[in-house]
Amino acid sequence: MKPKLNFIYLLIFVLLVITVSEWIGIQSIPVGSVRISLLPLVFAILITMILGLAIFRKGFMKKVYSKENVDFAGKYLIFIMLPLMARYGADIAPKIHEIMQVGWVFILQEIGNLGTVLLGLPVAIWIGLRREAIGATLGIGREGELAYISEKYTLDSDEGRGVLSLYIIGTLFGTLFFSIIAPLMSAAGFSIEALAMSSGVGSASMMTGASSALIAGAPERADTITAYASASQLLTSFLGTYTMVFLAVPLQRFMYKLLVRGRAK
Known part of the structure; x- marks a missing residue:
């Protein structure tokens, strides 16, 4: 039961990180004549990297970053990327000629x-x-x-x-x-x-x-x-x-x- 419970904690954590990152949105920082765009994906990576530090891996976060969850994420990461291919095709179609x-x-x-x-x-x-x-x-x-x-x-x-x-x-x-x-x-x-x-x-x-x-x-x-x-x-x-x-x-x-x-x- 414990691995299954840890997986539920992982799903809750992922939803929270996505929500916070999308709430932050795309942030543009002007540097002279250039604007640097920070995407929600960057904030999601930063949040998960910081919270993955040993100092934060206690209680709920310890369950989120359990060995079972880390192994699961590494094993199935590639499947998450597949829907991107469909999105690329949809963006190309109007300009195909x-x-x-x-x-x-x-x-x-x-x-x-x-x-x-x-x-x-x-x-x-x-x-x-x-x-x-x-x-x-x-x-x-x-x-x-x-x-x-x-x-x-x-x-x-x-x-x-x-x-x-x-x-x-x-x-x-x-x-x-x-x-x-x-x-x-x-x-x-x-x-x-x-x-x-x-x-x-x-x-x-x-x-x-x-x-x-x-x-x-x-x-x-x-x-x-x-x-x-x-x-x-x-x-x-x-x-x-x-x-x-x-x-x-x-x-x-x-x-x-x-x-x-x-x-x-």
């Missing part, structure tokens, strides 16, 4: 998925990571990488801890970074369409942060920004999976063996 005219550009940007392996893996090994680096540098640690690592190694492995760490860090700091960099590049003269396309890197939170910041600066083009960003996100989530499996994984395996040779594993 316009998007098809520049379709090859969406495909070209998939080459960027290899950047995390080429740049991130050597740095991760250099600072002392080993098997954790495999999960942390396979991609930007979003749904595709999370699913692959969880299926191949499980989320309770070193590789799983690596991808989960990057997932949380990306959700929190990646969203803030994208919220800042998108309007800065817009102010520098880059086209709205190009910036909207580049915001779809495979992360729903990063895409939302970038597109929301762009919409705040050009509200009259909200439909175009949303459609291009969603199309890029959907294509990245689809093609990015094949890029990861057939290109990133073999490349990472080769580089990992080369980099850890002669080092303690």
